Amino acid sequence: xxxxxxxxxxxxxxxxxxxxxxxxxxxxxxxxxxxxxxxxxxxxxxxxxxxxxxxxxxxxxxxxxxxxxxxxxxxxxxxxxxxxxxxxxxxxxxxxxxxxxxxxx
Amino acid sequence: xxxxxxxxxxxxxxxxxxxxxxxxxxxxxxxxxxxxxxxxxxxxxxxxxxxxxxxxxxxxxxxxxxxxxxxxxxxxxxxxxxxxxxxxxxxxxxxxxxxxxxxxxxxxxxxxxxxxxxxxxx
Numbered sequence: 001x002x003x004x005x006x007x008x009x010x011x012x013x014x015x016x017x018x019x020x021x022x023x024x025x026x027x028x029x030x031x032x033x034x035x036x037x038x039x040x041x042x043x044x045x046x047x048x049x050x051x052x053x054x055x056x057x058x059x060x061x062x063x064x065x066x067x068x069x070x071x072x073x074x075x076x077x078x079x080x081x082x083x084x085x086x087x088x089x090x091x092x093x094x095x096x097x098x099x100x101x102x103x104x105x
Numbered sequence: 106x107x108x109x110x111x112x113x114x115x116x117x118x119x120x121x122x123x124x125x126x127x128x129x130x131x132x133x134x135x136x137x138x139x140x141x142x143x144x145x146x147x148x149x150x151x152x153x154x155x156x157x158x159x160x161x162x163x164x165x166x167x168x169x170x171x172x173x174x175x176x177x178x179x180x181x182x183x184x185x186x187x188x189x190x191x192x193x194x195x196x197x198x199x200x201x202x203x204x205x206x207x208x209x210x211x212x213x214x215x216x217x218x219x220x221x222x223x224x225x226x227x
Contacts, residue, residue, distance in 0.1 A: 032213045034151075041200060041220055042151065047213040085151055089211055093164030094141065094153040094204060 001025045001090035003097035010103040017073040019100045021086030024067055029088045031069040033062060036099075037082040045084075046071060076104045107131040109201050109218035117195075117225050123188040127201030127218055128181070135159045135179040137207030141214065142175070142186045144197040152197075156204050157184055164210055191225045198222045 003023040011017045021031060031049050034042035044053050049069060050062040059074045073080055081104050086097040113125035127140070134140055141156035155165040157175040165173060174187040188195060198220040206212040 030211070034214075036151075041217040042214075044213060044215055047215075053215070083150075087214065089205075092167055093139075093156050093210060094143070094214065096143075096151040096153060099150040 001088075001092075001095050003086050003088065003095055005084075005086060005097040005100045007098075008101045008103065010105070011076050013078060013104055014075050017076045017080070017102055017104070019071040019073075019084050019102065021069045021071075021097045022067055023088070023095075023097075025090060026064060026067045026069055026088065029090075031062070031064055032087045033060075033069075033071045034085045034087060035080070035082055036085065042085060073102075076102070078104050080104055107203060107216040109203070109216060111199070111201050111218040111221045113199075113221055113223070115221065115223055117191055117223060118227050119192055119225055120190055123191050123195065123199075123223060123225075124185065125199055125201070125221060125223075126183055126185045128183040129203075130182070132203070133179075134177065134182055134184065139164070139204040139210045140177060140184040141202050141204040142173075143200045143202060143214075144195075145200070145220075146194075146197040154186065154188075154199075156210060158210075193225050196223065196225045 033046040036042040046062040049064040083099045108130045110128045139156035142154040172189045177184040201218040203216040204214045
């Protein structure tokens with residue numbers, strides 16, 4: 001079970017950033033999304049495809065259709081820069097996508 | 106608030122065993138969830154190592170299964186990772202984390218340790 005992400009996305013501030021995650025098993029699995037800044041532990045931004053944990057801004061939203069999950073940041077801000085990883089589970093445990101570097105400038 | 110405090114040596118010699126411990130506060134690990142390890146080599150993405158339930162059930166990344174051992178001590182509210190026969194390719198930041206839901210591994214990784222950088226070098 002492999003999760004594939006595009007290596008990088010670049011947007012200007014206040015634009016919409018879209019990050020995708022694809023995998024054959026995703027049609028039957030929930031996806032989580034994590035944001036990681038350099039030198040820090042990842043932070044959960046979405047779980048069960050589209051639910052936001054407490055403290056995550058409303059500009060973060062998510063969806064899943066078929067074998068693809070999408071993270072959307074509506075009105076991206078400079079502090080949203082960093083790497084985003086999708087995550088799901090298979091019969092061996094957790095699986096991470098390769099990560100997408102988001103640049104906001 | 107669940108907190109995970111990691112400890113262990115930051116330098117390990119090639120062919121030796123890497124050992125890390127994660128002490129949990131704010132939640133009794135005997136109440137459920139999987140307690141897991143994730144690593145991140147320098148400049149690379151996140152790699153799942155494995156997770157353990159309080160009853161001893163485990164999941165492993167198949168590529169590391171032969172070298173990784175997970176253990177859990179509910180009396181001390183801590184869990185541990187041992188990785189045998191390490192090489193330079195095992196150099197990474199190692200994170201401990203809480204994974205899943207109270208009864209299974211399906212869910213989210215919601216609490217993370219701060220990470221321990223481990224270098225494999227003679």
